[in-house]
Amino acid sequence: MTADSPSLSTPSRPLSRRGLISGAGAFAAVWGAARTVLAQPPVEASADVDPGSLLTKLVRRVTYGPTASELALAAQLGYHGYLDYQLNYTAIDDSACEARLSSLATLTMTQQEQYTQTGGATLLSNELTEATILRAIFSQRQLYQRMVEFWTDHFNIAINSEPANMLKSMDDRNVIRVHALGNFGDLLRASAHSPAMLTYLDNYLSTATNVNENYGREILELHTMGADNGYTQADVLDVSRCFSGWGYDSVATSPTRGAFRYSSTRHYNGAKTIFAGTPYQLNIAAGGGQTDGDRVLNALIAHPSTARYISLKMARWLLREDPSPSLVDRVAAVYTSTGGDIKSMIREILKPNNLASAPPKYKRPFHLMVSALRALPSNVTATSGLRGQLTSCGHRPFYWETPDGYPDTAMYWQGLILPRWNFGASLLNANISGCTVDYPAFFSGLTTAGPMLNKIEAELFAGEMPASEKARLNTYLGAGTISSTKTKEVLGVAIAAPSFQWY
């Protein structure tokens, strides 16, 4: 996209378009806004859609931030080729990124070894967090990592809750990462058998006489159908009864400690009825044992409310906060016709027409920080400092307390901007432990404002920085040779720019 890089006096095409649409709404002053207010939905070959910018937009949505090399790759592969490349993630060589994780021993330990290692739950949490941050920054499998984050929130487990704190690392490995771009039904079943989930939502304590409704309610409300989408309190109780007895082996001396375990003595084995009086009524006769839960899972996976709710959430994540009902219906139809194939749903969501008309999304703090580190020549040797930065923003990975996961709305995240600004300043001042930016290399050979700003625009803003922001930074830098202090600090200020908060 560097061919589109404007000089300070010549706004890029997106900018000139934006100039025509003042007052177009909350997103009007950031790039991409032009596409939100087109009178007619653009068609793929429309002259009104800049294919270069649409491709950049695709890279923004499926990655944690465009880099020059990623944009070049996308340009080479084209829209569908690049999307296919990212979807077919196992074919992408990610050995360089995985090599960065080699010192994180708990990532490859068995559950038994995780229990007995001397760092305890703190080490499990810290290493999983470090791996998550490093993969987001350095993995070539960017869409996969983005979907891992999505499902991590969808099936949220607070890593500081006991006894899930010893089990979440395995849930990340065997549930989320195995199925993130696989089949939703497989993912749901894996989660339902995950000791981390069964402990986090108390199901492991549920018994025939003391049926705990926590998991039964949340699997309906959060994991599958969505609140108020076709179930009642009676369904919550009977679903919970079906899952009673689903727990894990907590015996410290057991060779299978930490593994899923079904306890028939804890199971409510009477008859149950789910979705009574609806077309989806499921009668479960007494004596079904562990298969009761399996039958509930099948019913939930097949329920049209699940198809719609999962489609809605995925469209919100990948496309826009307010996907139209017709779009959600189309994605739900793909869910139904493919039996819950996540890749097929993503293809439907990211059809060029859908993306062309989608407004920018607001970066969550994790996305903001990772996108900056990806765009700059950053050296990340440890992530304790980044963890602290994320905590300041209220976005420490795996630390959302409640089962709904971190929110994915601009409204939620937009109020607290100060620590986002401070992240940039701290990063460039080498005040984030384990994290530095080689800004002299970044600006190598560039000593005056114009060329430096063009470099910033090309690398940090994918060639699409609003002219007004460039002008403000130009005034800040001033004329002549730029001081070493400003050469460093201008990057921190650029990270604070309004348009850098969106993707």
Place this chain on the structure above:
Amino acid sequence: MSHDETMSSGSCGCQEYRELSRRGFLGAVGGTAGAISIAAMAAPAWLPRVAMAKDYRSTQRDVMISIFLRGAADGLSMCVPFSEANYYAMRPTIAVPQPDSTATYRCTDLGVSVAGPNGPTGFGLPPGMTALLPAFQAGQLLFVHASGSTDPSRSHFDAQRFMEVGKPRDVSLVTGWLGRHLAATAPATPGSLLRALSISTALPRALVGGPLTLPIPNLDTFGLTGSSSTVAARTVPIQGMYSDTSDPLRSVGLNTLSTIDLLNTINFATYQPAGGAAYPTGSFGTAMKSTAALIKAQVGVEAIAIDLGGWDTHENQGTVPSGTTPGAMHNLMTTLATALAAFNTDMTALTAPTYSLVCMSEFGRRAAQTGTGTDHGHGNVMIVMGNAIHGGRVLTQWPGLNASQLYQGIDLQVTTDYRDIVAEIAVNRLGNDDLPNLFPGYTPTFRGVTL
């Protein structure tokens, strides 16, 4: 006006400060030089280095403090209906024993009795809540029992949202009742830079829509980092870029910059609570202490929201200590009660400013225990506190806890809509009588919450 920073904080109680705000103003408009001098000497070091030209009591509305207990706090443990036989029958191992029990950990009788379907009903505080007794006995703290939202949802997330926007079941309403209150009223202090805040990393729904409203996780450290010698230079392009962008990010950016300057004038770290108030350590106690400092600084803040989470006690509820183990909910209640009690002591040592505080949760918990905890329920207890609150009472239309008296046969009923309580405060203490805007489609019944 600048205050003498060398004044020792130990000799500057709030009595002096109350005098300061008036005398300082008199001095500024033509009082004697001596009066100015006295005022300056009396200034605590933490107070803002800006002139406060108003007598708070004559011109300000109450500061509204909204505390939300996220996760569905168990009201039947926080204000215990110890006369209800079925309470003990339904909770064989997690009930709080009666006041006349010989148990080490038992209820403290609030000394009130209300009529109920099962006869006169007494209420008591568990050990974790007894710090609130002085405020209750002083008439400044009110319990509203069998209260909450009439919405039937037992979803945390739906229930919180609908309570905070002020209308059940309306997903199109995105702003909060408190945010709409602020948006619809002129600033209580003209020119205020910050009208409301939450002490958190994100605004709670109740405050969404409020002008000059920000989430601020830590009032004492709200400032730009990096090299201090370049802060001013770096602020210029940031201010410029946010001036150029569109709302809501524009307002957020510019409000953030002005709020940094505003909070810089207050030294929260050296704030000395009045009346010997001792706030608990930890984030909630710190938030309540900062709230007191902010209100007394009189910088025009009208509403403060604070969350306290962790109440979703499906298992291991720990209502009272067990042997040497404190209990999860006991710890939470202790944090809540000691912080509220300290705040009340701190604030009531003054006759002004005045505040109204409402503490609520999305719903209560199941009347009967499950395992060692409780599932999601319905009716709950609210805590209302303030200088002008008609406290010292348990305000309730008590529905009883026998099986036939329970909501859907399982939960405490809601006989008082939480909006009745909040609406009365809005009208009588916040000066806003546009209740159809605050609580669309609902006509509140005032319950005599305010004096």
